Amino acid sequence: MTRERLFLLLAALVLIAGGWWLSDNTEWVEEDVPRPATGEARDNPVYAFEQIMRKLGMHAEHHEQLDRMPPEGARLVLLSPNWELVPERAAQLRAWVERGGHLVLLQGADWDDTRLESWVPVFAFDISEKVRRQGEQARAAAAARAAKPTPAPGHGASAAGGGNHKDDEDEDENRDEADSEPPVFGDIDSLDLCHSFNWNKRLRVKPGREAVWTLTQEHGQQLIRVIQGRGSVTVLNASPWLFQRQSPLGCDNALLLAATVQADPGATVWIYLNEKREALTPWLWHSGWIAIVLGALALAAALWRAAVRFGPRLAAPPRLRRSISEQVRGMGAYLHRHGRDALLAAQQRALDDAAIRHVRGYARLPMADRAHAVATATGVARDDLYAAMASKFCTRAELPGRLHLLETARRLLLSPAHKHPHPNLHRPHDERPSQ
Template sequence: MTENQRTWVLRGLMAAMLLGLVAWLASCTEWAEVEVPTPPRGEAARNRHYAAQELLRRVGATVAKPANLSQLPPAGATLLLTSWHWDIFPERAQRLRQWVEAGGHLVIFSDNLQQKQLKGWLPVKPLEPPRRKKRDEDAQDDADADAPDDDDDRDDSEEETAEPIQKAVLQRLKMPCHDTAEPASVAPHYPGSARHYKLCGFVYSGWKLEPAGPALWSIDGRDGPLLLRVAKGRGTVTVIKPMGLLDNERVLQSDNGLATVATLQARPGAVVWFVTEEARPSLLAWLWQEAAAVLLFAAAALVFALWRGARRFGPLAAIAAHSRRSMAEQISGTAQFLRKQGPDALLAAQIRALDAAARNHIRLYDTLDRGQRAAAIAKHTGQDAAALTSALDKSLARKRHDLPATLELLETARRLLVQKKTPVPRSSKKD
């Protein structure tokens, strides 16, 4: 068999193996159509109550979605309050109570009954299951006896921590449906229709809603009311027990839509507010809104300060070149000084200059008299002491032609003192 024939045989075997593998996969595979729910988009993805709000609009109600509870709805409106941070301002609870008693309709979930700002005045309170209540009483007895059980405390804390986790998981699962009915003691919300509902939503087993007075309307389940409305002043309070009843995934499931309309008392012309959060503008946005002019001024001041303190490419002003005055300038300056001040002032200035230079090289110079000063200067400069004594005497009457020689002697002595390298120490001068 040639090389070419062996190649073709190999290729044929590989093709046969590939076809056999495809045939085996086809025989072991079953194709079926599966419906995949379309994920929410737009407003429905951001608003968990979007479907419920659209349902109310179809009924004819007006729906509002304020970002917070800084203002209350108009009198006679319905307020669905699910925000957990609405009570960050203490005065809101009093305003909310006054609004309800004046004729407003407040709708909350049973979880919100535990909020501190609502416990004192709501006409509905939750009752714990007897088993849990007994366990809490036993734990309280143990605490009173100063003998707490660490295991029980750990179990309670673990259960309390697990409840929010369990709640979040159950919200994402398919909620169970419950057979419920409006009791005979209340008027049906839909006259002439069946008083039975199938409500889908998670309900904590054993918990009950206890009204402070007679119920105006309710839908009862196995453990008592699941939806309960009670009067408060001239208004009403409605409590929803099933979790997720108004969520987009379940509001149209079974009879949840009918229960939603009845719970929120939706009808043509009704006003329903959904307050689900306590949104506030950011600090920068609030500052810009309230004090834009101040921010602009502060920013300009900061930019100016940074510009002033930044490193520069050169000095603030041009550096003057180091140079000596010309002889003509010196003569001209001296002449101007003599013309304005006179020869006596020029001599006094020259003596002051010599005294300043002598203090740095002669000990106790200021305590010496004129003759002693002249002798000390002569010792350091080699000049004539008698001539220096005469030159340092300002009271002598000098002729004009004698002044240049005197000035020259004093200036020469000053320069010789300045050129000396060892000045008198400061401590010695003070002595």
């Protein structure tokens, strides 16, 4: 035997021994593990009810808004009072029922605290504590009688028969039956409902109205259907959980649900769960994004306009000297409007303004003394300056020379570097006359 075959033989022996040990020390049993709901069954609380209705040939769908009413002749199950958030819904529901709709209301959904209470001819009332106590005592007495052994009047067979009767009574005691008037389907006049209704309240029809179908349990009616116009209203003394069971096939619950919505192949049933709307912010964006964008742009513009700036609104223009062409065009326009005499008078006023600021007592001097003081201060020819300052008229040939002379004298007076030898000129503040 080779080494490889020896290793294979040892491995086979180990596997056989392991399998024998496992089979001898373990026990294989089957266990049902419930799987959580997935997909639509997880998100839709009335998924099981809808499937039952679809198996019966109906069109079942659930809604979280009632912006529109179901089709005429359809069934509408209200599992929440949130529909009343829109005030006109009660009137719309009444008009829909009177046109042929079939409305299903549940007492656990607090429909009687809404505007439906004014026209639905059914109301609920509380069972008194005394009546409840009497019912509990009656059921306890029946259970005690069923628990007593029945003596066999003859032989053991009769005793065995008595025991079977006791078991039947126990089974009946644990059942939550409701009597139907008229029968639900065919000759079925009793339903085992597995504690589906509220035991603290009962239903009653308002005076003057008549029920066309009722389910009666101890102390009163648990379901009432009345005709309203061409439609009907069915009221159940139960909670919305009746339509939201994950396993609605227990007892006769499926039969009750089918009878409640008046199941009929081809009919439509709507289940209203609650009022679910889009959040405010997304709704505003989807409904009016244009207004939001324009408002944001306007706000941004207003903030930018009112924001603090680190400089002037506009940059300061550069201080450039006027060109010769602009000077010539401006002088030509002035001469064209006012003439040579106005230009000469303007230049004389400019020289007087400069002399008043720099020559002491200039305004009180006669014209000849003014010309002498300015000539002494600036060094220009006194006679020519006097002629230019005193003249009122001039020819076209004289105008340039006189304007040049007057402007030269004005600029010399305004020049800070010019030395004023005339004693009548203002001295700077930091100079003092010598002693």
